[in-house]
Amino acid sequence: MIFIIMISATDEVLHPTNTIAVAGHKMTLPCSSRFDNESRWDFYPRNSVSPFSVYNGDRLGDNIGRRVGVDFDSCSLKTCNLTIESVQLRDSGYYICFEASRGVRIAASLIVLSRLLL
Numbered sequence: 001m002i003f004i005i006m007i008s009a010t011d012e013v014l015h016p017t018n019t020i021a022v023a024g025h026k027m028t029l030p031c032s033s034r035f036d037n038e039s040r041w042d043f044y045p046r047n048s049v050s051p052f053s054v055y056n057g058d059r060l061g062d063n064i065g066r067r068v069g070v071d072f073d074s075c076s077l078k079t080c081n082l083t084i085e086s087v088q089l090r091d092s093g094y095y096i097c098f099e100a101s102r103g104v105r106i107a108a109s110l111i112v113l114s115r116l117l118l
Contacts, residue, residue, distance in 0.1 A: 031097035039080035
């Protein structure tokens with residue numbers, strides 16, 4: 001016997017979306033769910049195959065500066081938005097929101113433009 005579980009769009013996490021940001025500006029990547037879950041964030045820097053933990057469900061990763069943060073109280077509930085206070089060129093890459101209890105992973109690309117290009 002095979003069971004298929006259908007999940008409607010309203011059951012899924014609010015996806016972080018591919019984003020273009022300007023260096024020096026604040027930006028937020030959303031991650032939320034209808035369910036109370038522990039969420040995590042990973043980051044793959046541009047041109048890298050090795051990720052590092054931005055937020056592991058308990059604390060910010062060791063490689064994260066003070067510009068990056070999450071709302072610790074809400075990250076064990078339904079929302080775990082990732083905020084970068086002053087985006088820098090080195091922040092370009094892929095960010096993955098991981099909803100731990102259901103194993104849902106959603107990736108978004110962040111492209112950071114230099115202010116000189118504008």
